Amino acid sequence: LKVAVLGVGLIGGSIGLAAREHLEDAEVVGFGRSPERLRDARARGAIDQAAGSVEEALEGAEACFCCAPVGALPGQVRDALAAAGEDCVVTDVGSTKRQLVDAIQDERFVGGHPIAGAETSGVEHARADLFQGAVWYLTPHKRSAGLLYERLYRLVVSLGARPVAIDAGTHDRLLASVSHLPHVLANVLVSQAARTLAGGDQPLPRVGPSFRDATRVAGASSAIWTDIYLANREALAEEIDETVERLREVSEALRGGDLDRVEDWNERAREDRRRLLEADLAGGEVHELRLTVPNRPGIVAQVALALGKADVNIVDMALAPAPDMRSGAMTLWIAGDGQAERARELIRELGFPVA
Amino acid sequence: LKVAVLGVGLIGGSIGLAAREHLEDAEVVGFGRSPERLRDARARGAIDQAAGSVEEALEGAEACFCCAPVGALPGQVRDALAAAGEDCVVTDVGSTKRQLVDAIQDERFVGGHPIAGAETSGVEHARADLFQGAVWYLTPHKRSAGLLYERLYRLVVSLGARPVAIDAGTHDRLLASVSHLPHVLANVLVSQAARTLAGGDQPLPRVGPSFRDATRVAGASSAIWTDIYLANREALAEEIDETVERLREVSEALRGGDLDRVEDWNERAREDRRRLLEADLAGGEVHELRLTVPNRPGIVAQVALALGKADVNIVDMALAPAPDMRSGAMTLWIAGDGQAERARELIRELGFPVA
Numbered sequence: 001l002k003v004a005v006l007g008v009g010l011i012g013g014s015i016g017l018a019a020r021e022h023l024e025d026a027e028v029v030g031f032g033r034s035p036e037r038l039r040d041a042r043a044r045g046a047i048d049q050a051a052g053s054v055e056e057a058l059e060g061a062e063a064c065f066c067c068a069p070v071g072a073l074p075g076q077v078r079d080a081l082a083a084a085g086e087d088c089v090v091t092d093v094g095s096t097k098r099q100l101v102d103a104i105q106d107e108r109f110v111g112g113h114p115i116a117g118a119e120t121s122g123v124e125h126a127r128a129d130l131f132q133g134a135v136w137y138l139t140p141h142k143r144s145a146g147l148l149y150e151r152l153y154r155l156v157v158s159l160g161a162r163p164v165a166i167d168a169g170t171h172d173r174l175l176a177s178v179s180h181l182p183h184v185l186a187n188v189l190v191s192q193a194a195r196t197l198a199g200g201d202q203p204l205p206r207v208g209p210s211f212r213d214a215t216r217v218a219g220a221s222s223a224i225w226t227d228i229y230l231a232n233r234e235a236l237a238e239e240i241d242e243t244v245e246r247l248r249e250v251s252e253a254l255r256g257g258d259l260d261r262v263e264d265w266n267e268r269a270r271e272d273r274r275r276l277l278e279a280d281l282a283g284g285e286v287h288e289l290r291l292t293v294p295n296r297p298g299i300v301a302q303v304a305l306a307l308g309k310a311d312v313n314i315v316d317m318a319l320a321p322a323p324d325m326r327s328g329a330m331t332l333w334i335a336g337d338g339q340a341e342r343a344r345e346l347i348r349e350l351g352f353p354v355a
Numbered sequence: 356l357k358v359a360v361l362g363v364g365l366i367g368g369s370i371g372l373a374a375r376e377h378l379e380d381a382e383v384v385g386f387g388r389s390p391e392r393l394r395d396a397r398a399r400g401a402i403d404q405a406a407g408s409v410e411e412a413l414e415g416a417e418a419c420f421c422c423a424p425v426g427a428l429p430g431q432v433r434d435a436l437a438a439a440g441e442d443c444v445v446t447d448v449g450s451t452k453r454q455l456v457d458a459i460q461d462e463r464f465v466g467g468h469p470i471a472g473a474e475t476s477g478v479e480h481a482r483a484d485l486f487q488g489a490v491w492y493l494t495p496h497k498r499s500a501g502l503l504y505e506r507l508y509r510l511v512v513s514l515g516a517r518p519v520a521i522d523a524g525t526h527d528r529l530l531a532s533v534s535h536l537p538h539v540l541a542n543v544l545v546s547q548a549a550r551t552l553a554g555g556d557q558p559l560p561r562v563g564p565s566f567r568d569a570t571r572v573a574g575a576s577s578a579i580w581t582d583i584y585l586a587n588r589e590a591l592a593e594e595i596d597e598t599v600e601r602l603r604e605v606s607e608a609l610r611g612g613d614l615d616r617v618e619d620w621n622e623r624a625r626e627d628r629r630r631l632l633e634a635d636l637a638g639g640e641v642h643e644l645r646l647t648v649p650n651r652p653g654i655v656a657q658v659a660l661a662l663g664k665a666d667v668n669i670v671d672m673a674l675a676p677a678p679d680m681r682s683g684a685m686t687l688w689i690a691g692d693g694q695a696e697r698a699r700e701l702i703r704e705l706g707f708p709v710a
Contacts, residue, residue, distance in 0.1 A: 125647050125708050177551040182569040185540050187624035188601045192594070194627035196532040210572040214537040216686075217565040219625025226618040233609040239547070240606040244599050246543045251595040254588040263581040269542035270574025272549035292480050300659035300669060314655060331571075353480050 004057040005030045006076055007067035008041035011093045013126030015065050016046035018159040021128045031057035041123045058083035063155055066092040071227040074103050081106050089148035096232035097139045097168040110152050111139035111168060114161055136161035139168040172235040180232055181239045186218040287340030289332045290355040291347055306346045312339045359412040360385045361431055362422035363396040366448050368481030370420050371401035373514040376483045386412040396478045413438035418510055421447040426582035429458050436461050444503035451587035452494045452523040465507050466494035469516055491516035494523040527590040535587055536594045541573040642695030644687045645710040646702055661701045667694045
């Protein structure tokens with residue numbers, strides 16, 4: 001099976017590594033704008049051959065993965081389709097789908113989006129197991145050829161992922177809701193706080209981890225995110241409008257001093273978070289453990305090590321240093337009653353109070 | 356100096372411990388509704404004596420700290436003032452100030468709010484060093500007696516904190532912006548995602564840490580947060596309105612497909628976050644290190660231990676497991692160029708790619 005990969009970075013490189021590891025007869029041909037990075041990809045075993053052009057990469061290919069940034073995808077997919085034979089399925093890995101799928105009506109094209117690796121980039125972070133167990137959305141359209149879709153489906157399975165067919169519009173709303181909107185809110189929050197603080201000439205009060213957590217992704221790389229925001233602008237704008245409506249309700253309940261309504265709203269959010277966390281994670285209910293620890297080098301290690309030795313896995317973790325930077329609160333999320341109980345015991349044995 | 360502490364939980368207990376440790380002649384008398392918890396506080400050395408009533412606690416006291424939950428504070432402060440002598444300063448530790456300060460016009464009263472310990476509760480988490488280096492807002496009003504304010508100021512300094520005088524209204528806007536609003540947005544985000552996902556019958560896609568980070572504080576305890584939201588409802592409602600305006604601008608820029616405007620907005624947020632983080636932390640610019648690691652028990656420990664041994668302190672940390680739960684991205688925030696460089700080297704030595 002000859003597989004063409006256009007754009008050999010984190011995702012393209014990982015596709016190459018996974019295909020070469022899991023497919024016996026795979027021959028991966030890569031193409032990218034930078035000859036240097038292409039050489040690097042070959043040196044790392046992500047591709048068998050570096051092509052000199054899109055045409056050369058597509059020659060005889062049965063599948064082609066377009067891995068350009070979202071803004072460059074329509075052009076890259078068109079180039080690939082122009083060079084591809086009749087029996088070649090062309091897909092992409094962009095994080096938004098409707099715009100692209102609407103623009104490309106070729107029967108050999110099926111949109112795709114593996115949910116993996118958003119946090120780093122570059123072929124040096126590529127791994128053969130990047131897609132192990134990952135959802136890989138596929139957005140076939142009315143004209144997509146059945147046999148080509150099936151080939152892509154099997155290919156995605158052999159890369160280790162779980163292909164999930166989804167309508168392009170639904171995909172974009174889903175991603176807007178759980179990824180793009182949180183980024184928008186982080187940006188708004190950080191700019192609003194900067195304005196409030198500058199106006200009052202006050203230092204940023206250390207009020208626990210909420211502000212830090214909520215603004216961690218603020219101002220993410222414009223090179224990546226401007227494209228993502230714009231490519232998904234309709235779904236995202238709709239999500240923002242819904243947020244505006246929800247915020248208006250909260251503001252109204254607050255101004256009315258309506259305790260029951262505020263409490264009910266908060267309880268529903270509590271329940272929603274619990275449901276989402278549990279749906280998200282195998283291994284049972286997620287427990288939140290809060291501990292107070294000295295904030296010196298080595299403490300995180302001490303806690304993590306004690307849990308690691310006992311085979312307790314930390315699902316998520318947050319640190320909140322106290323103002324003196326000498327002590328702090330650590331929050332751990334552990335899945336499953338048994339693991340959480342074990343973690344609680346181990347932390348108590350270390351002498352840290354745990355809630 | 357006789358100090359009365361009404362409500363001996365995390366904050367009240369820490370005030371008692373700190374006063375007894377740092378003030379040579381301190382005599383701390385505690386009162387609370389639960390005799391059991393009062394006994395516990397005494398057993399832990401947080402108070403010298405347990406009083407049987409507010410009146411008994413205030414007898415001869417020169418300072419009184421009211422440590423009830425926000426909703427119960429007006430009543431507790433009034434009770435304290437009724438029992439206090441003419442030469443006793445009465446303060447509180449509530450997280451919102453305007454409502455209380457407006458309600459209490461007594462010259463012996465000065466509002467207060469130590470920025471510490473929001474993440475745990477109960478006297479078992481109390482520590483003598485809880486306030487070390489912490490900002491402790493004081494909100495004197497027009498009628499506050501100068502000599503009593505000075506006594507409180509010195510007392511707060513001797514507890515280890517940095518007293519900062521601030522107008523009650525400014526305090527509430529500040530807190531609304533960096534604490535209450537992030538909680539509101541987390542609630543809204545989690546409920547909106549639950550609705551989107553339930554509608555589409557789709558699993559929660561693992562799209563990186565943004566959603567998890569942004570919703571970590573969603574549905575925080577209603578017992579605590581309903582009071583906080585309502586006590587600060589005016590400032591919070593104003594902050595929400597401003598957020599609504601900011602979101603409308605984003606939605607407009609998106610619908611217009613205005614790349615420059617979206618990019619400019621994102622860059623401003625990037626700059627705002629950088630400024631806030633640097634203002635927030637001593638030790639120089641905060642560096643963000645992203646690494647790809649196997650997600651097995653012990654890895655967090657391995658990384659934290661290596662950094663701890665080299666005296667590199669981790670300011671903040673986030674884990675984002677990959678879908679297979681076998682690998683993941685870890686993000687570390689390290690303050691200072693030298694420490695960050697050292698961290699980078701150490702992590703590379705462990706064999707993990709770092710960006």
